[in-house]
Amino acid sequence: MSAASDGPAGHDGEATMADVAQRAGVSVSTVSRTLRGLSSVSPKTRGRVEKAARELSFAVSRSASSLVTGKTRRVAVLTPHLDSWFLGAALSGVSAVLREADLDLLVYSVPDLAERTAFFDRLPARRNADALLVVSFDLTTEERARLDELGMPVIFVSQHAPGRPSVYIDDAEGARRGMRHLLNLGHRRIAFLQSSDDTGFSWSSQARLTGYRQALEEAGLPYDEELVHYPVVRRRRGIGEAVGHLLSLRHPPTAVFAESDEVAIEVISVLRAARIDVPGRMSVLGFDDHQLAEWLDLTTVAQPVVDIGRAAAELARSIIEDPDADPARHRVFPTRVIPRGSTAPAAAPTEGARREAGAARPHDI
Known part of the structure; x- marks a missing residue:
């Protein structure tokens, strides 16, 4: 039986808040407080209102609720694109928390500089969300200033x-x-x-190159620009060319550290196509702990991507509920190395490589 035929309803046949109030025997304001989850409603009254709402198939619209509360019950996410494992895993963590909190997820993808510029010109998230999560990429000073004009909390994810x-x-x-x-x-x-x-984006993961250089310095080893390359990740040929360059060096590396597991997986594919044994002749290390890393036996530096997404959503929820709390709060997650079959002890160096590396004396790591 429809709500319209079971009692009074709005002009379009859908139940209204007044219909719910009449069926539950309470005022319209009590229905509003109940459906907004306010604690001023007794459990007995709340039960009657929720039962009446179910019987009438009544649902509170976000727009109507926002007029009363000033809140949209939505959290927006700004991300460069949606076709990477990392972003997908982070968003799965975000959405899980928002569902639990009865918050909606609104995603803005800016895959190139033109759309990025348009977003910051128009600020479409204004009045459409209660908080904004910026995932993975760096913002300019001007862009951060524009986001401040949104008048909502902005949480940075996968970057400090x-x-x-x-x-x-x-x-x-x-x-x-x-x-x-x-x-x-x-x-x-x-x-x-x-x-x-x-795309011209600057990624927060660029700091991994800093860690690479710091580890070399700790070990007393020189930084060699010939060993550092920047392949275009969306083109398989770019990674193939980078690996080809490394293999053509007079003294090629015995290990490759890839900034992400996705790059590391492609490196292994290129090496094996060239009949280069992994890890016998070349060890390969990734970063992230991609869902394929364990299946492909890839050694990696793991980060808890889903947990990072969950924590970002929880932080957004807490700031929405308490906007006067510390605006600089943050949470840092640990990383850990997971050894698997893509790394092994280095093969004995050639005589030429030993002479060339003679200036770099052994250090305890």
Whole structure:
């Protein structure tokens, strides 16, 4: 039986708040307080109102609720694109928390500089959400100033924004951990592949190159620009060319540290196509702990991506509920190295490589 035929209803046949109030025997304001979850309603009254709402198939619209509360019950996410494992995993964590809190998720994807510019010109999130999560990419000073004009909390995810709420890992420290693993296996010629693309975005994971350099310095090893490359991650040929360059060096590396598991997986594919044994001749280390990493036996520096998404959503929810709380609160997640079958002790160096590396004396790692 429809709500319209079972009692009074709105002109369009759908139940109204007044219908719910009449059926429950309470005032319209009591229905409003109940459906907004306010604690001023007794459990007995709340039960009657919720039962009446179910019987009439009544649901509170977000727009109507926002007029009363000033809240949209939505959290927006700003992300460069949606076709990477990391972003998908982070968003799954975000959405799980928002569902539990009865909050909606609104996603803005800006895959190129033109759409990014348009977003900051128009600020479509204004009045459409109660908080904004900025995931993974760096903002300019001007862009941060524009977001301040939104009049809503802005939480930075997978990056540390000083003075602003942030949820992130220490990318440099994670890279140092990965490098120490390779150094402890006896590797001294270690390449680093820092992914790039043609969108012009600056990624927060760039700090991993800093950790790579710091680990070399700790070990007393020189930084060699020939061992660092920036392949375009969206083109398989770019990674193939980077690996080809490394293999053509007079003294090629014995290990490759890839900035992400997605790059590391492609590196292994290229090496095996070239009949280069992994890890016998070349060890490969990734970063992230992608869902395929365990299946492909990839050694990696793991970060809890889903947990980072959950923590970001929880932080957004807490700031929405208590806007006067510390605006600079943040949460840092640890990283850990997971050894698998893609890394092994370094093969004995050739005589030429030993002479070339003679200036770099052994250090305890």
